[in-house]
Amino acid sequence: MSEDQAWGKPDLASRLTEDHHQSLRLWLRMLSCSMKIENEIRSRLRARFGITLPRFDLMAQLERHPQGLRMGELSKRMMVTGGNVTGIASQLEREGLVRRTADPRDGRAFGISLTPAGRRAFGDMARVHEQWVIELLQDVPDEDKADLMALLTRMKGHLDARQEAVPDGADQSPI
Template sequence: MSADFHVNELDSGSDLETRLTEEHHDSLRLWLRMLSCTVMVEAEIRSRLRNEFGITLPRFDLMAQLERYPEGLRMGELSKRMMVTGGNITGITDQLEQENLVIRVPDPKDRRAYSVMLTPAGRTAFKRMAAVHEAWIVELFAGMPAKDKTHLSTSLSQVKTHLITSKK
């Protein structure tokens, strides 16, 4: 199932959990609950980024990666970190470069490669967007008590650790 399918399902008033019955395993129920919540939050963030800042989530995500690495990241590294193709990174970078939010600079270690860096304008724009984005996330999770957020985060950390160690 694609993310577009999930979003369309949510728009129609149903969600991923509607097909579950009591006979389904708790793990399957949990997976679909997490996926439903993720799709709903992501759809809301995408919409707000577009409406408030005129930016897509992938462009915001690329800027977030670059904000963490002021010295810049090579295109291949961005592709790996964002888990998208190099072509996608090139397209996003082209758009951001046209808006003077990022710049490509030759990699001093490899003349054939380029690193991408936020421009001063990009850094300023991202800082403003990131603060608003964080407030949105706080708002979207406001219905959950702090102790439950901590517990859920700990539990998901255990799942993540299990998934990482089971690959080895």
């Protein structure tokens, strides 16, 4: 049985062969695993709470910053456009889960923070979300989880160092 057949349905990594570079195979394997978990969480959030993953993610960012965040900062943290953040924030504001306030230092900027109702709603969702993730990864032995964390931490360190060494927007391709 091939490595990909053990996973069940075909995914991004199933298109690869041994002829592909190991780095490409690794990246697609990580992406496939991440997407499988994300798709399941996305589906469960919608079914259980009637909320999208981006809305949950925005609330998670605000939960970590009770004083609130500026729209631009939220956009960077969520790695989406400002327009997407504005749309999500507007929906959550209409539902009474976040509040938008003008930034006193910059009249053109707005800050977003969770309302008390938003904090309670997010707390309920976050507790259930954590249990879902635990459930989805329960068959991975604790030692393997620790090994994966250590390896991914090292990988992130290498990627961070590489990014710091290359100016923003610089083309890193060898061509």
